[in-house]
Amino acid sequence: xxxxxxxxxxxxxxxxxxxxxxxxxxxxxxxxxxxxxxxxxxxxxxxxxxxxxxxxxxxxxxxxxxxxxxxxxxxxxxxxxxxxxxxxxxxxxxxxxxxxxxxxxxxxxxxxxxxx
Amino acid sequence: xxxxxxxxxxxxxxxxxxxxxxxxxxxxxxxxxxxxxxxxxxxxxxxxxxxxxxxxxxxxxxxxxxxxxxxxxxxxxxxxxxxxxxxxxxxxxxxxxxxxxxxxxxxxxxxx
Numbered sequence: 672x673x674x675x676x677x678x679x680x681x682x683x684x685x686x687x688x689x690x691x692x693x694x695x696x697x698x699x700x701x702x703x704x705x706x707x708x709x710x711x712x713x714x715x716x717x718x719x720x721x722x723x724x725x726x727x728x729x730x731x732x733x734x735x736x737x738x739x740x741x742x743x744x745x746x747x748x749x750x751x752x753x754x755x756x757x758x759x760x761x762x763x764x765x766x767x768x769x770x771x772x773x774x775x776x777x778x779x780x781x782x783x784x785x786x787x
Numbered sequence: 788x789x790x791x792x793x794x795x796x797x798x799x800x801x802x803x804x805x806x807x808x809x810x811x812x813x814x815x816x817x818x819x820x821x822x823x824x825x826x827x828x829x830x831x832x833x834x835x836x837x838x839x840x841x842x843x844x845x846x847x848x849x850x851x852x853x854x855x856x857x858x859x860x861x862x863x864x865x866x867x868x869x870x871x872x873x874x875x876x877x878x879x880x881x882x883x884x885x886x887x888x889x890x891x892x893x894x895x896x897x898x899x
Contacts, residue, residue, distance in 0.1 A: 704886060713877060713889040714831070727886055761831065763887075773819050773838040776887055780830035 673697055675779035677762050683785045684752050692747040692782045696764030702726065703745040704776065705737055706761040714761055720745060721767060732756075752786045759783055791880050791890035799896040800868050808863040808893050810878030818880040820861040821887065822852055825875045834876075837861060848872070873897045 676695040684690045696703050702721045706714040707730075716729035720739035731737075734752075739745040749756060759781040765774045790813045800806055812818060820837040835846025842854040852863045861878060878890040 706887075713891045714887075716886045716888070719886055729886070763831075773836075773881075775833055775836065776881075777833070778823075778831040 675762055675764050675777055677760075677779035677782050679782060680780065681783045681785075683787060685787055686752055686754060688752050688786075689748070689750045690752060690784060691749070692760050692762075692784070694745045694747070694762030694764075694779060696743055696745070696762070697777055700743070700764035700766045700777075702765050702767040703739055703743070704761075704763040704765075705731075705745070705747050706763065706778075708759045708761060708781070709755075710758070712758075717747070749784070752784075754786050757784060757786045791878055791888055793876075793878055793890035793893050795893045796891070797894045797896065799898060801898050802870050803867050806863075806865045806868045806872070806895070808876050808878075808895070810861045810863065810890060811859050812861065812878075812880050812882075813859065814880065814882045817854075817856065818882040820852075820854060821879040821881075822846065822850070822861075822863045823877045823879060823889075824848075825877065825892075827874070831877065834863070868895075868897055870897045870899060 678693045704719040705717040708714040717731040718737050719727045723739045735749050737747045761781045763776045763778045765776045792811045822834040823831040834850050835844045837844045837854045844852050875892045877892045879887045
């Protein structure tokens with residue numbers, strides 16, 4: 672079965688550069704979530720989209736932005752990168768219908784971002 | 788504020804021993820409850836989930852979890868641990884919104 676696809680899997684950027692992560696949700700899933708997991712930390716919710724509209728916002732820095740496109744894939748754009756942005760970035764998807772009702776949230780394998 | 792607490796940061800067990808990982812949540816109503824496992828350098832895999840009904844939930848890989856409303860707990864158990872179970876385990880809740888809130892995780896180490 673198709674899973675959540677993230678690209679790239681690994682990315683190395685220098686400070687102050689820009690990075691873009693892509694996420695392709697499971698087909699027919701209408702909700703996409705982005706999480707950031709720092710070294711030794713639990714995943715922290717960044718932002719989510721339902722039917723291409725932002726549905727919730729967590730601890731996402733102002734330097735970061737995200738959007739969901741007409742084909743439901745999503746991109747997380749990170750600018751003015753800092754060393755502290757080095758983390759594993761997860762995308763997840765579900766078929767929430769706009770209001771969570773217990774559907775499983777499936778995670779991709781993550782994109783490793785290293786800022787040097 | 789809603790929160791998830793995993794009191795044990797690190798647990799070490801011998802292969803074949805039983806396992807219980809603790810999870811407590813703080814929320815006014817019964818949230819949706821989950822356990823995810825993360826192997827080193829890997830993504831998050833769902834082990835099991837609880838929404839309602841039977842408070843003992845069976846998951847994959849021989850894991851089960853029991854929801855206890857009176858204790859606000861959702862502890863994960865396995866009767867006999869295998870070396871391949873060594874990983875980080877995250878308890879998570881969806882407290883009524885549509886996003887997962889994770890606990891801080893418990894790292895499981897298995898000795899032969």
